Amino acid sequence: MIKCLLPAVVCWLAVSACLGDSFQAECLKHWHQWRGPRADGLSPLGDPPVHWDEEQNVRWKTAIPGEGHATPILWGDRIFVLSAVKTDREVATLEPPKAEPPGGYKTPRPMAYYQFVVLCLDRATGQTRWQRVACEVLPHEGRHSTNTYASASPTTDGRRLYVSFGSHGIFCYDVDGQPIWDRDLGEMVTRFGWGEGASPVLYGDRLIVNWDHEGQSFLAVLDAATGETKWRVDRREVTSWSTPRVIEHGGRTQVIVPATRRIMSYDLATGEVIWECGGLSTNVIPCPVTYGDLVICMSGHGKNEVRAIRLDSRGDVTDNPQQVVWQSHSHAPYVPSPLVYGRHLFVTKSNSPILKILDPASGAALRDSVRLPELKSVYASPVGAADRVYLPSREGVTLVIKNQPAWDVLAANRLAEGLDASPVVVGRELFLRGQRHLYKIEAD
Numbered sequence: 094m095i096k097c098l099l100p101a102v103v104c105w106l107a108v109s110a111c112l113g114d115s116f117q118a119e120c121l122k123h124w125h126q127w128r129g130p131r132a133d134g135l136s137p138l139g140d141p142p143v144h145w146d147e148e149q150n151v152r153w154k155t156a157i158p159g160e161g162h163a164t165p166i167l168w169g170d171r172i173f174v175l176s177a178v179k180t181d182r183e184v185a186t187l188e189p190p191k192a193e194p195p196g197g198y199k200t201p202r203p204m205a206y207y208q209f210v211v212l213c214l215d216r217a218t219g220q221t222r223w224q225r226v227a228c229e230v231l232p233h234e235g236r237h238s239t240n241t242y243a244s245a246s247p248t249t250d251g252r253r254l255y256v257s258f259g260s261h262g263i264f265c266y267d268v269d270g271q272p273i274w275d276r277d278l279g280e281m282v283t284r285f286g287w288g289e290g291a292s293p294v295l296y297g298d299r300l301i302v303n304w305d306h307e308g309q310s311f312l313a314v315l316d317a318a319t320g321e322t323k324w325r326v327d328r329r330e331v332t333s334w335s336t337p338r339v340i341e342h343g344g345r346t347q348v349i350v351p352a353t354r355r356i357m358s359y360d361l362a363t364g365e366v367i368w369e370c371g372g373l374s375t376n377v378i379p380c381p382v383t384y385g386d387l388v389i390c391m392s393g394h395g396k397n398e399v400r401a402i403r404l405d406s407r408g409d410v411t412d413n414p415q416q417v418v419w420q421s422h423s424h425a426p427y428v429p430s431p432l433v434y435g436r437h438l439f440v441t442k443s444n445s446p447i448l449k450i451l452d453p454a455s456g457a458a459l460r461d462s463v464r465l466p467e468l469k470s471v472y473a474s475p476v477g478a479a480d481r482v483y484l485p486s487r488e489g490v491t492l493v494i495k496n497q498p499a500w501d502v503l504a505a506n507r508l509a510e511g512l513d514a515s516p517v518v519v520g521r522e523l524f525l526r527g528q529r530h531l532y533k534i535e536a537d
Contacts, residue, residue: 116250124167124517124524127246127292127336128380129476134432134515139478141523142536143493145506152533153219157526159210161243162290162472162513165526168251171222171268172214172524174531175256177242182206184231191233191280194307194332198286200235207232207242209258213270216522219533223270230261233280236288239472239513244290244334248300253317255300259289263302265320274320278313281306284332284376292336296346299323299361305333305352312337312350312359324364330354331375338381340388342404351390352377356400358388368406370417373398380430380474384438384453387418393425393443401456419456424449430474430515432482434496439482444470446486450498459498467505468492474515485512489527508532 120130121138128134142150159178166173183205190198208229213222232242247256253273256264263276281289283306294301300315310328315321330352338349339361346361353375358367373392381390383404391399399421402410410416424442432439438453446468450460465471468486475484477496481503485491489508495501510527517524523534 119251122519123169123251124519125251126166126248126295127164128430128474128515129518132294132338132380133382134430134474134476135434136476136478136518138520139518140521141478141483141518142521142534143481144504145508145523145534147507147509150534150536152522152535154530154532155214155219155221156530157212159208159243160241161526162241163243163292163526164246164514165517165524165531166247166249167216167517167519167524168249168268170216172216172531173247173249173254174212174214174526175243175245175247175258176210176212177258178208178210179203180206180208180229182229192282192308194282194284194286196285198235200237200286200288202235202286203232206230209243209261211247211254211256211264211266211270213268214531216533219531225266225270225272227256227258227264227275228261233260234283234286234288236286240288240290242288244288246292248293248295250295250317255293255295255317257291257293257302259291263293263300263315263320265317276315276320278302278304281332282308287332290334290378294337294339294348296339296361301337301339301348301361303333303335303337303350305330305335305350307332312348312364314348314361314364326359326364328352328357333377335377336380338383338388340383340404342386347404349381349388349390351379351381351392353392356390356402358406368402368416369409369411370400370402370406371411373400374425376427378428378430379426382431382433382438382453384433387453389431389433389438389453391421391425391431391440393427397422397425397442399425399440399456401453418454421451421456424462428472432475432477434477434482437496437498439475441471441475441484444472446471448484460500463500465492466502467507472513476516476518478518483516483518483523485516485525487511487513491516491525
């Protein structure tokens with residue numbers, strides 16, 4: 094079902110100036126999507142503070158209602174944040190679920206309705222510019238105790254804001270909060286009822302949505318102006334939470350989706366499969382990273398699986414050592430995504446504070462496993478700026494280290510609440526979403 098709230102001529106007046114090379118150059122000044130301007134966790138123009146705490150270098154701290162692990166995004170003077178707010182509206186009893194995952198639900202279904210909220214904050218002050226309730230619904234599933242009902246990050250091209258609340262709708266607004274269109278893609282049935290979390294990806298005039306779950310999985314590409322489906326391909330996959338990675342190579346734009354059974358590359362223009370490779374572990378979450386002509390996919394739930402695959406691959410390359418350049422089975426993250434910074438691949442192990450630094454070209458260890466001091470559990474993904482790597486933890490401590498194999502801790506910065514959303518770096522500013530607040534960190 095699609096609901097267009099403004100005429101298409103208003104939604105898409107012309108080919109945006111924010112497309113192609115000009116858009117990519119402009120994006121470096123912002124953080125417009127999950128994992129930043131180039132979807133790789135790096136801020137090429139960033140130089141945020143090395144030191145902070147609740148009293149030092151906190152420019153502002155704004156309370157965010159409800160729950161959400163969605164990493165905020167930033168364009169210009171606006172910050173966009175998603176949240177799910179539990180209401181006082183409750184039902185006395187629940188109807189039996191329409192469908193259940195294999196093994197049944199291991200999380201309780203809620204009795205209360207939630208408001209799915211989009212906020213726009215002022216970058217300079219942290220004050221709310223506008224707030225919209227995308228929908229108010231009774232969620233059909235529970236979620237893992239460490240997940241939320243607002244875990245997918247939004248994305249923007251500077252004119253329109255795209256928001257995914259998954260089973261509760263895909264929404265498009267202008268940057269002033271006026272609704273443009275929304276889509277209902279159905280209800281996911283996630284593994285054991287652990288909830289949803291893959292972020293939408295905007296590329297040119299297309300919005301990419303990964304819909305892997307225990308029902309009929311699919312990958313959908315929507316027209317960014319209208320929300321209409323450009324193409325959709327069914328996938329023989331189980332639940333994943335991985336955000337697709339879009340990469341241009343050899344004259345084609347690939348949409349790479351890692352998952353349990355297969356890692357797949359699709360042609361963005363048509364949905365045709367370009368190449369595929371044997372899959373990863375269960376519960377795939379990390380976003381792929383690239384190095385040269387390699388895409389590196391990994392997952393660390395139950396077992397450790399890492400594959401480095403050439404982007405010029407065609408067909409099934411599972412058993413082709415020329416195309417699967419290296420593999421590893423000993424060290425991979427569960428929730429966090431890895432980070433390639435220059436010639437260094439930073440990889441945590443599961444959700445534990447254990448870091449390994451690899452050569453992304455060969456998989457060789459440049460730094461063997463080291464325990465990150467003062468960190469206990471890691472869900473947020475690391476980011477890189479000014480030749481430094483920032484590693485937040487669920488305890489509220491962010492470790493800052495040098496971008497090098499030699500171990501050099503520059504700071505361990507503690508805030509009063511845990512950090513599950515990933516950092517946002519724009520210029521000299523660092524934004525951290527805690528459990529209850531959004532912080533702007535900037536040197537005095």
